Amino acid sequence: MSPLNTVHLHRIFDKLDRNKDGHVSIDELMWLLESIGVGAKGDELELLVGQTTLDPLDFLFFYETLVIKGKSSCNNCFVQEKHVHEVEGEMLERDLRKAFRVFDLNDDGFISCEELKIALSRLGLWEDHCGQDCKRMIDVYDSNSDGLLDFEEFKAMMLSD
Incomplete structure (x- = not known):
């Protein structure tokens, strides 16, 4: 699977921002994770994210952090x-x-x-x-x-x- 580009990430952000306040909250992230079958607790997710909401730039950094962590744990x-x-x-x-x-x-x-x-x-x-x-x-x-x-x-x- 190839990494997502910025356009894809902005579209995902817009879909996640269900209340259209310009931020993705922990609850909105939890909704995404639950919808793809990943269980997470709000407080654990907040620790991982480092804050209670993400603006578009924070969301891009969060994604890049996950990609980097994913790369470092792979065999290939x-x-x-x-x-x-x-x-x-x-x-x-x-x-x-x-x-x-x-x-x-x-x-x-x-x-x-x-x-x-x-x-x-x-x-x-x-x-x-x-x-x-x-x-x-x-x-x-x-x-x-x-x-x-x-x-x-x-x-x-x-x-x-």
Whole structure:
């Protein structure tokens, strides 16, 4: 079984939040567990969760904690962890390619200064009076000094700290 993505988790959260108060309570979590045949006591579940309600972000962290604990108790952890990292890597690569296409306006596989300026303007992130030089922005990550960013250079830029 593959891990759930954020969209799935938000849908689950919305279904669990039966009173639509923006939080999933211990009682709502207990309802879920009982509906799938897992018995749990409220006080034990509260100890596990660490609080009486979860907002959407807390719910995501709670799920990730369960996934991490589940991985650490499995016999095939290395294989599962490798698979998860491969899937995450593929998703990241796909997302970076989509972002690259936002800037590569003429679809030639490179981002020029002009394309960068236009894309940033469209996104509301570029102002003519701010004095930034797009050439200098590109030069920082232009490893082959051709004045353009290819996908690998763009990826390095996006993944840099």
